[in-house]
Amino acid sequence: RKEVEQDPGPFNVPEGATVAFNCTYSNSASQSFFWYRQDCRKEPKLLMSVYSSGNEDGRFTAQLNRASQYISLLIRDSKLSDSATYLCVVIPGGSYIPTFGRGTSLIVHP
Amino acid sequence: DAGVTQSPTHLIKTRGQQVTLRCSPKSGHDTVSWYQQALGQGPQFIFQYYEEEERQRGNFPDRFSGHQFPNYSSELNVNALLLGDSALYLCASSSPPGQEITQYFGPGTRLTVL
Numbered sequence: 001r002k003e004v005e006q007d008p009g010p011f012n013v014p015e016g017a018t019v020a021f022n023c024t025y026s027n028s029a030s031q032s033f034f035w036y037r038q039d040c041r042k043e044p045k046l047l048m049s050v051y052s053s054g055n056e057d058g059r060f061t062a063q064l065n066r067a068s069q070y071i072s073l074l075i076r077d078s079k080l081s082d083s084a085t086y087l088c089v090v091i092p093g094g095s096y097i098p099t100f101g102r103g104t105s106l107i108v109h110p
Numbered sequence: 111d112a113g114v115t116q117s118p119t120h121l122i123k124t125r126g127q128q129v130t131l132r133c134s135p136k137s138g139h140d141t142v143s144w145y146q147q148a149l150g151q152g153p154q155f156i157f158q159y160y161e162e163e164e165r166q167r168g169n170f171p172d173r174f175s176g177h178q179f180p181n182y183s184s185e186l187n188v189n190a191l192l193l194g195d196s197a198l199y200l201c202a203s204s205s206p207p208g209q210e211i212t213q214y215f216g217p218g219t220r221l222t223v224l
Contacts, residue, residue: 008150034212043200043215044153087152097166098143098213100152 003027004090006101013108017078021104023088024070031093033064033071038085038103047073047086078108112137114203114216122222123191131186131219135203141165142184143213144176145200153200159184160206188221196223 005024013019033050048055050062050071061074071088085103092099115134123129135142141160145153155168159178178184182203188195198220202213 004152006152043217045215046212049212095166096158097155097168099155100145102150102152 003099004088004101006088006104008102008104010105010107013078013106015078015080015108015110017108018074018076019078019106020072020074021086021088021106022070022072023090023101023104024068025090025099026069027090027092028066028069029093030069030090032091033062034089034091034098035060035062035071035073036087036089036100038087040084044087044100075106078106080108080110082106083108114201114214116199116201116216116219118219119217120220120222122224124224125191125193127191127223128187128189129191129221131188131199131201131221132183133186133201133203133216134183135201136214139203139205139214140182141204141206142178142182143202143204144184144186145202146170146195147198147200147218149197156186191223193223196221 035047036044037047038044050064054063059076063072085105087103088101089098114136117132143158144156147153156170158166162178173189175187198218200218201216204213
């Protein structure tokens, strides 16, 4: 089993839709979690950290489920500009080695 | 506030050659990590430098080596290039290990090995 797994998609949704991605991780000692966004042929950029209690940033909501070992990202009211690949990142406790998932591709169409 | 910079942006090499990639971290950061991102995959951690020493290393062969300078900039060296080394090489900077671990990425160097 891979350390961090994501459905590569693509998720193809209309503008205004709500879409959710999950990311599962295998190391139960993982302590830090992030979502990054990567546009085509560009570098990853931090979208948001994921906190145990869940957190929201505008249209984006991130949640952590430690019991089932997954994190999720919910995007409400999708915009064309949300089209990108969304990478989840997991960092085990005591280590500073981030493990990236392969990313989930989102395409928002008019 | 200067972000992470990398050079060159693109590079074409042939099998067996050696390559050096360069990275300058974001202002205020002293930790530099290097990643390899193959097409359609997430970034894979190569190694991390802090205080001019390699602190962590991922599952990459010894052909991959690095260096960090007193001004925190860093180099990634790859010897005996293979076709499979073709990828986007990303540098990320952050605060010292144990502090804020959010990483900021540079634009990357796209390496093509022919």
